[in-house]
Amino acid sequence: MIKTRQEYTTYQTKLKAELAREKMRVLVCAGTGCVANGSLTVYEAFEQKIKAKGLPVKAQLLEEAGGHEPYAVNISGCHGFCQMGPLVRIEPSGVFYHHVKPGDVDEIIEKHILNNQLVERLLYHHPATGQAVTTQDQIPFYQKQTRVALEHCGRINPDDINDYIAHGGYKAITEILFEKTPEQIIDEVLASGLRGRGGGGFPTGKKWQFARAATSDKKYIICNGDEGDPGAFMDRSVMEGDPHRVLEGMMIAGYAIGADEGYIYVRAEYPLAVKRLKRAVVAAEEMGLLGYNILGTGFSFKINIKEGAGAFVCGEETALIASIEGQRGMPRPRPPFPANKGLWGCPTIINNVETLANLPPIIINGGQWFRGFGTAGSPGTKTFALAGQVAHTGLVEIPMGMSLREMVFEIGGGLRDGKQFKAVQIGGPSGGCLTEAHLDLPLDYEALKQVGAMIGSGGLVVMGQDTCMVEVAKFFMGFVQNESCGKCVPCREGTRRMLELLTKITRGQAGEEDLALLEELALVVQDGSLCGLGKTAPNPVLTTLRYFRHEYEAHVRDKKCPAGVCKALQDYYINQEKCKGCGLCAKVCPAEAIAGAKKEPHAIDTARCLKCGTCIEKCKFNAIYTA
Structure with missing residues (x-):
């Protein structure tokens, strides 16, 4: 037990010396994402197989390992690059391996730990050049990050207080x-x-x-x-x-x-x-x-x-x-x-x-x-959970004031599968949806407030061109409505009615008057709710109405979903050139809406079609499509 300041200083000095004595340290990510992908099995494999080589191994900083320069095998917290897990970092060189499986452990031990040779196939390869990247700070995902709150995550053993003190x-x-x-x-x-x-x-x-x-x-x-x-x-x-x-x-x-x-x-x-x-x-x-x-x-x-x-x-x-x-x-x-x-x-x-x-x-x-990080009004750094259709998802910490464009296209690597950027939902259910026109907006409190959004706790969901913004607003309103405590009428009843209106719109049952009522209700809930949950609940609706009103109008006036997401607004058709007339779609159709002669192209009666999608699932020739 440490009882005085001098004892703390002496003890910390001892721990730092012990840290410096380690010949090599293997850090296996044990954040929730990597654990779900089997990282603890990787950790156990490292510990057992290094011991089997007769090498001194320790899992805690002050653990007796029986060697002058022991090998440390530790768990660590989240590195942030979650989609690439399980992740392994090897100190003191900082070599960063990704998608490591238990079967890779022998190769890492033989090549890297014993012979100081890199296992190139497990290194990150730069998407532009294809060249292998050795350390974490060379990976584009990390290069623009500044870690303050996340300083130790991925670098220390969270279960070892001595490791924390040593750092x-x-x-x-x-x-x-x-x-x-x-x-x-x-x-x-x-x-x-x-x-x-x-x-x-x-x-x-x-x-x-x-x-x-x-x-x-x-x-x-x-x-x-x-x-x-x-x-x-x-x-x-x-x-x-x-x-x-x-x-x-x-x-x-x-x-x-x-x-x-x-x-x-x-x-x-x-x-x-x-x-x-x-x-x-x-x-x-x-x-x-x-x-x-x-x-x-x-x-x-x-x-x-x-x-x-x-x-x-x-x-x-x-x-x-x-x-x-x-x-x-x-x-x-x-x-x-x-x-x-x-x-x-x-x-x-x-x-x-x-x-x-x-x-x-x-x-x-x-x-x-x-204050050396961030902006005058929003100093420091902020962590974000980068998710959605972006190429590189994970946990990010950036200086306040970085543009949304840098976040999405430089740290996140742009959108997957060549999709076009459409919107970003920032701030979770309490936040708002922003458009391509906002990509150069600085991520700080003041700038986001001016456009009807907020940083919130830091959720950031990137969406591509195949996203229906009305459906997005409906999803978040459904979440908020379920989570409302029900204490005040504006939130309890207002969010319920807003959800009903959004459901009508996505089903093609709404009229122009429903759009006006939706906006009016949103403002009432915003002004009259008791707490922050209710006051910010309409934000996704208000921002999508503000920046994507044309999509709402398409649902209401044309009874069409521009993104092709809302099933009730889709009609099912059969491509006459692709259809082989096998009749399988007609057999599974619960409404008997598909007809045609055997080995002849079939057709769908759109008036009878239930739009259940069963025919698309069963068609072996990709002949059925929606429009």
């Missing part, structure tokens, strides 16, 4: 406990310009000032890990890949406002994050870096893990507080704000995972260092 972990909290007052910490965070990364973008330092000034014998810090946006996994990756960074960030926040207890609210659908966070809390307590009288300074801090049931609305501060208190997760009117009256009526600060993960490097490097 500078808990140095920030150690320094401030001895060298800075709470007020100085708040001033540093204010100077950094750090804004909440959970969606709203409220200045973190200002929120802390309110809680610091509040008078109370008890105050709380809550880490909001209830990441509910479809396709978003930024916070999950930090909790899985660098859990001690989250704990340290909470301790810094606690010291700044005068709190001695915190909660990490994480959804139960993140079992790996929950497991690693719980291990991290126990390890930090056993080390003496968390708990009572930390480093003999008199500062105490306790952290609890609270598993949420997965309600999207519990990402809203007051609903989250209600859930921790054992009540149904429903928002409360504000004011009072949580900074004055939050958990169990006490002053409470709620920051999301990414916000907290930015705190240790800000403390170590200074607020002005953080």
Whole structure:
């Protein structure tokens, strides 16, 4: 157990020396994406087969390996390039292998580990030149990224507190406990310009000032890990890949406002994050870096893990507080704000995972260092979950202010299969859809707000020309309607009616008056809802109406879906030249809408056709199409 600052410094020096003693370190990605692709089997294969060679192997930094220069085989957090997993990084050279299978382990050991020769077939090959790329920073996906919150993800073992300390972990909290007052910490965070990364973008330092000034014998810090946006996994990756960074960030926040207890609210659908966070809390307590009288300074801090049931609305501060208190997760009117009256009526600060993960490097490097990234109004970096029809999907961290074009076409590699860019949905269900005209828009809070979108937690879904924007709006409205807590009428009833109208439109049953009603309802829900979920729920509808109104009008006036997605607006036809008259389509048609002589081209009666698609599935000659 570490009891003093000097003991921490001595121990960290020892760990750094142990790290430098390693002959080679194999880091196998154990983020959720790679684990799903079998990375833990790859990890076990490395550990067993290197041992079988008679080489000294260790899985923890201080583990006894029986050799002067041991080989380390560790798991790591998410590298971000999820579609290329399982990923393996070999230090100190930084060689980066992708799509590694257990059967590849022998070759990597024989060639690379024992003979320092690259296994070229497992390296990333540049799409333009075809040349093999050796290290991660040479891959286009990573070249424009700047990792601050994700600094350690993919580089350290998340289950080993010693690995975190060896890489500078808990140095920030150690320094401030001895060298800075709470007020100085708040001033540093204010100077950094750090804004909440959970969606709203409220200045973190200002929120802390309110809680610091509040008078109370008890105050709380809550880490909001209830990441509910479809396709978003930024916070999950930090909790899985660098859990001690989250704990340290909470301790810094606690010291700044005068709190001695915190909660990490994480959804139960993140079992790996929950497991690693719980291990991290126990390890930090056993080390003496968390708990009572930390480093003999008199500062105490306790952290609890609270598993949420997965309600999207519990990402809203007051609903989250209600859930921790054992009540149904429903928002409360504000004011009072949580900074004055939050958990169990006490002053409470709620920051999301990414916000907290930015705190240790800000403390170590200074607020002005953080301002060196991003823009004047939106300093620092932001993580995004890049998904959809883009060529390279995964977890990305970029300086604020990078253009959408750079994100999609340089980091993401453009769209797959030669598709044309059509739109991007940014900010999840609370965000908006942007067009090709917005590709040069900087990704920051102010610029996105001006066009009716928001950064949100960082979900970013890229869509090609075969996407129906009305269907996209309907999907997100369906999600929000299901997740509405039902407390206030505008959200409960308004989102339901909006979903009904969108369904009518996609079925070709709507008229011009329905478009006007949809827009009117969206504005009512936006203005009248109690919490952020309801107020932002209409954003996908409003932005698609604003930028893709012609698609809505085609559905309403022409009863056609320009993207050919809405089944109810498609007619089925048989290509007379391709049809062989086998009759299989007629046999499976439930409406008996297909007729024709044997070995003669058939035809579909569009009036009787149910548009179920069974005929297309059964046709062996690709003769049936929709239009």
